[in-house]
Amino acid sequence: MTVHRTRAHTDTPGARFLDPVVLARIDNLDLLARTVVDGFLHGLHGSPYLGLSMEFAEHRAYMQGDDIRKIDWRLFARTDRHYVKQYEAETNANFAVLLDVSKSMSYGSGSVTKLDYARFLAAALAYFSHRQRDRVGLYAFDTELVEHVHPSVRHLDQVLHALERVVPGRPGTLAAPLFTVASTFHRRGILVLISDFYETPERIVEALRPLAGQRHDLIVFHVLDPAELEFPFDRPASFEDLETGERFPVVPDKLRDGYRQMMREHIAEVERRVLGQGAHYTLLDTSRPLDLALFRYLLSRQKAKTSRGAA
């Protein structure tokens, strides 16, 4: 299993704003989203992520209130006038976050649970999309939809509020809620699915098929806690399934290697299946900063635009 790791994320400019532990201290999700996005974009030029660019569209005169970071200082050097850069932005795209809020998402070996991490990510992506003039929406589900906000340019706040409201508490499945989303989401758009995918790859593919059949731009974020990836336990204990409540005696020393192997195989299979559906797949470790997630999102949007342009 490979995890996309950066250099020490503190070396990346603005990376400290993307540390989930730091983000957990920000109570306001709106502020958090702005912090994440602006921090990411600000540090984008110095980031090690390659292949991502923001296409420059044109200059316009600086107006009071514009972000001074967008001032083209080279042009000012040449012209002694202040001009801001404007980038090419998607407009009128439907953007929705499909957030798994099943009980298993409440797990966290550290101070940040998977759901917290997914919430930060969803908020950041919604804010970013909103800045891109997209219509943002949210669908939170476990075995069924528990929260939904139809995509709209005016629904960012609703989305952020809904993100703050959701509480994991029930077991979850993918098939039924995603089918419901597919039947609701008629217009082609950008769907970001955030889940821990504790189902068989076959069931996952079946769940994604309706969405993939509607030719949405599907971006899958597979969120897992480091403990789920490494299984660092050493004391024999009864392991309790958060969703079913079932307990299972485990001697970690005996199971660790097998578990890791199975987890790797599962992740690889899920990635293969997801990619086979034409979606984008990214495995996220909740102990790592959000920059990778944002990078992969932006990259996927760039590819999608390119492919539409080519078409």
Added chain:
Amino acid sequence: MPIGFLVPLFLAGLAAVAIPIWVHLTRKQRSLVVPFPSLMFLQQVPFKEDRRRTLHHWLLLALRTLAIVLLVAAFARPFFTGGEALAVAGAGPREVVVLLDRSYSMAAGDRWESAREAVARELGDLGPLDRGNLIVFDQGAEALVRSESDRARLRTALDGLEPGWGSTRYGPGLKLAQTILEESEHPVRELVLVSDFQRRGWTGEEGVRLPAGTTVRTVPITGAAAVNVAVADVALRRDRFSGRERVAPSARLVRTGGDGPVEVPVVLEIDGREVQRRTVTLPAEGAAAVDFAPMPIGERHTRGTVRVPADGLPRDDARHFVLSPGTSLPVRVFTRAGASSETTLFLSRALGISEEVIFDVNTRPWGAGAANGLEPGQVVVLADVPFPHGGGGAALREFVEAGGGLVVIAGQSGGWSGNEDAWFGARIGAPVDRLERRGGRIGRLDYDHPVFQLFRGTRSGDFTGTRFYRHRALVGSDGAGVLARFDDGSPALVERQIGEGRVLIWTSSLDGVWNDLPLQPVFLPFVHQLVRYASGRGETLPWFTAGQVLDVSDARAMATAGLLDVIEEGAGLEGDRVVIDPAGNPVRLPPGGGPHYLHLENAGFYTMRQPGDAAGRPLAVAVNVDMAESDPAALDPEEIEAALAATVASAEEGAPRSALALQRANLERRQSLWRLLLVVVVALLAAETVMANRRSPAPRAS
């Protein structure tokens, strides 16, 4: 080393060892619950089914299990049983009592050294937990060391020990050993008897009962049969020659061992100087008499010794005696006024013939003033005289009550004149004729009485040949002591103690008229015994036997010892007196009144000086060994062993077990292993606590 348990029932607690094992198998899994997002993969990981029952944390389990095992063992009170099997008389600390015979026969040859070596071996074999006791005995017993574990102290007690002068008696030593063994708490008890086992020391009725479990061993001390010549006895025949008293010693020698006759020189020593020497031929296993020439007795407390050369048993090679000029006994014989001298002829003549006690006889008719000068210690004989009345009679009563002796010879005129029957307790009745069958005879004599003891042995005198033609009746003599009866049962000689004195009534006569007693050989010794007994004086002993005790504060005992100065002068036996024993060592007697006993332990002369009488001749007491100890006849030691083993208290049912239980309890108490085990348990539990707290906590879901 085998281990036993005092309370093995507690070992059932070992079942508790299963508890930590069960806990390690189950409780860890149940107690720790780790929330996990999904068991999807955990349940799919292949593993062996028995992994769920695997024990973990082996060291922690071992600590807990070991702590339980040791705790259970501590309650079961373990102890090491040692290399020897536990038997009732087996392993365990011993109480060993060694009885060492120190009678003077043990001084023969090398017996004493052999005995000391045997005792040293017994004491040297004592274990570190054993206790030893050393008792020395002859006719008495003394515990030199009692319940001592320090072998050095036991050996020290043996050092310098020498045989005594006493004869053998096993009873006192065995009784003392019995006391020690009964008081001992040790489970194993042993009695070791080291002796030459002379037969005469064992009567078979010692009255010893040894406690249960006591083993008896004898260590016979024998040596080569030593040739022994002993001075068995010395007779001192007194007489008077030219107004001076003389004594002619005669010694009897006995030889044991050897072959053929031997010439033995015999020496007579007076006050430590050889005065006469004789040579006698002694056959093997035979005896001989040696007569020495008469010699005058000049001074009181003359010390004499008859000695033969030292031989295998030197302690019986000398016989000591103390001589003093004959002591006179004043005897006042009163007759009727006008009575012929024949009335007292036989009596006076008999009293005039004496060797040891000189009777100073004064015969006179009773009359006025006759009772003047009567003093206690004297004897008054009323020969055919009625008891005086009036002042004389009163004086006579006072004389008797003050300690004087009165002999009333009834005769024709004798008897009470007043109410003396009430004073004496019997009335002298009318004469009784015994003319049938040629007169009456003496029917019964009290041979246990001092008057007639002399006649107890065979050929010591026969009263049955005496004929009595007449005697007086004695009425109401139930309260008096009847010393002799006629054949018709009437009293012949009656005694009564009145005050400090004695009154004897002879109901016949001594003049040869009413009987022919004066013509009998027994008449002279009878008269002597009668008068001497009436005086209250004991026979002066020329010597004592080793082991006897003399109360130097008792005037009568001192008179018996020949120390008449004390009585005659009436000097009080007070003040600081020093007695020198035969070895020359002083034996200081405490001042003040009360009995002061002098133990005559050694043979030889004990000398004693009166306070303030440094220039005078010291008083002397001769002490000799008991000749019976020289009898070499030995007793089979196995006979004593068997006899003593039979006295061992019979073990009741369970007693062997109780002795064994005591032994086990004693072993466990001494080792106290349970204390050590508890300390180890505490240490194990402390280590378990530290180790258990060091386990890292499992991660939990938020």
